[in-house]
Amino acid sequence: MNEQLKLSSQEQAELLNISPDYVRISMAAAIELGLKPGRIHGCGCGCINLLQNYPEGCFANCSYCGLARERPGLAEENSFIRVDWPLFSTDLIAEKIAEKEAESSVGRVCISQVQDHRANDDLIGITRKVHTAAPEVPLSGLVNATTMTVPFLEQLKEEGIDIIGYGLDAVTEELFIKTRGKEASGPHDWDYHWEMVRAARKIYGPLNVNCHLIVGLGETDQDMVNMFYKLKAEEIAGYLFSFNPEPGTTLQDQTRQPIQRHRRVQLAKYLIEEKDAERDVFQFDENGFITSIESEEELIQDTIDEGFPFMTNGCPDREGVMACNRPYGSYRPGEEFRDYPFKPTGDELNLIREQMQLNGELRAG
Ligand code: SF4
Numbered sequence: 001m002n003e004q005l006k007l008s009s010q011e012q013a014e015l016l017n018i019s020p021d022y023v024r025i026s027m028a029a030a031i032e033l034g035l036k037p038g039r040i041h042g043c044g045c046g047c048i049n050l051l052q053n054y055p056e057g058c059f060a061n062c063s064y065c066g067l068a069r070e071r072p073g074l075a076e077e078n079s080f081i082r083v084d085w086p087l088f089s090t091d092l093i094a095e096k097i098a099e100k101e102a103e104s105s106v107g108r109v110c111i112s113q114v115q116d117h118r119a120n121d122d123l124i125g126i127t128r129k130v131h132t133a134a135p136e137v138p139l140s141g142l143v144n145a146t147t148m149t150v151p152f153l154e155q156l157k158e159e160g161i162d163i164i165g166y167g168l169d170a171v172t173e174e175l176f177i178k179t180r181g182k183e184a185s186g187p188h189d190w191d192y193h194w195e196m197v198r199a200a201r202k203i204y205g206p207l208n209v210n211c212h213l214i215v216g217l218g219e220t221d222q223d224m225v226n227m228f229y230k231l232k233a234e235e236i237a238g239y240l241f242s243f244n245p246e247p248g249t250t251l252q253d254q255t256r257q258p259i260q261r262h263r264r265v266q267l268a269k270y271l272i273e274e275k276d277a278e279r280d281v282f283q284f285d286e287n288g289f290i291t292s293i294e295s296e297e298e299l300i301q302d303t304i305d306e307g308f309p310f311m312t313n314g315c316p317d318r319e320g321v322m323a324c325n326r327p328y329g330s331y332r333p334g335e336e337f338r339d340y341p342f343k344p345t346g347d348e349l350n351l352i353r354e355q356m357q358l359n360g361e362l363r364a365g
């Protein structure tokens with residue numbers, strides 16, 4: 001075992017740059033705040049995404065995650081986390097957020113928890129630093145359901161957090177157990193996740209709670225569609241991510257979903273959420289994948305033309321416009337967009353149509 005892992009929490013705090021005094025920041029947000037040089041193609045970054053930092057990464061063990069406990073190496077040594085999420089002092093980040101807020105405005109700040117015995121206290125610590133420096137900036141907590149409690153959810157609201165996100169990730173109980181729960185030697189429990197999702201929904205109100213959902217963990221389109229209806233009925237937001245195999249993880253050899261599938265799922269989600277599509281318009285093959293959407297041609301074409309179905313899903317800014325657009329969250333620089341951090345138009349829509357093969361197997365009724 002690496003020597004660092006033998007240190008007590010107190011020794012780690014003194015010797016290592018860990019939360020709450022240090023925090024990781026997404027590369028896009030670091031560029032936006034001037035902490036890293038560079039430019040993100042085609043978009044600004046409306047949300048400053050922060051991630052707690054501990055030498056062990058995360059004590060959960062989700063089979064697709066670069067921070068998982070059993071992934072070889074310290075979190076610090078993993079290229080995913082080192083390259084994509086640079087580490088800075090929380091005070092410096094809070095200061096930069098305040099400066100940016102004074103110049104224009106910061107759409108939102110999101111603080112992500114990992115599974116660690118310090119994570120709840122440190123979420124409060126980081127939230128206070130940011131909230132004190134920039135009191136008007138909307139705050140999301142992307143929290144760990146397993147260590148969440150109702151009183152803590154209430155406290156987070158008092159601290160200024162107005163949206164709670166959960167990484168549900170797997171859309172069926174079976175897949176959840178396999179990738180995040182017992183079968184993955186992980187601590188997460190499906191029922192407790194739902195208990196905490198619903199508790200947050202009660203405290204924070206309609207659509208102020210969201211579940212991140214990953215397309216490509218092993219679910220079918222039908223599973224996805226069922227989840228979209230379930231979330232809609234409970235007024236909980238669902239935010240799509242695209243599975244991208246992370247080297248060194250259990251699922252490193254699992255292939256990504258074809259882009260055609262991703263586009264169809266994005267369209268189905270938008271039709272359900274925004275156009276009130278009924279269940280029976282979605283036709284599935286024997287494996288549970290969408291074969292056709294039996295809806296008016298014009299409705300489908302107009303919906304595609306809007307461009308919104310193919311944008312990144314994320315928490316809004318104070319005007320209600322999507323702020324968390326996570327450039328490179330679902331694809332690497334140079335790869336095709338899975339979700340667009342801006343509204344696709346013109347040639348991008350032509351490409352989306354091609355990718356979806358709407359005139360092939362998928363037809364409007
Ligand atoms: S709980 Fe989150 S950070 Fe931890 S291993 Fe699972 S997905 Fe990764």
Ligand code: SF4
Nearest residue numbers: 110140165314315324
């Ligand atoms: S959508 Fe973005 S801001 Fe909202 S909880 Fe998820 S990562 Fe955070």
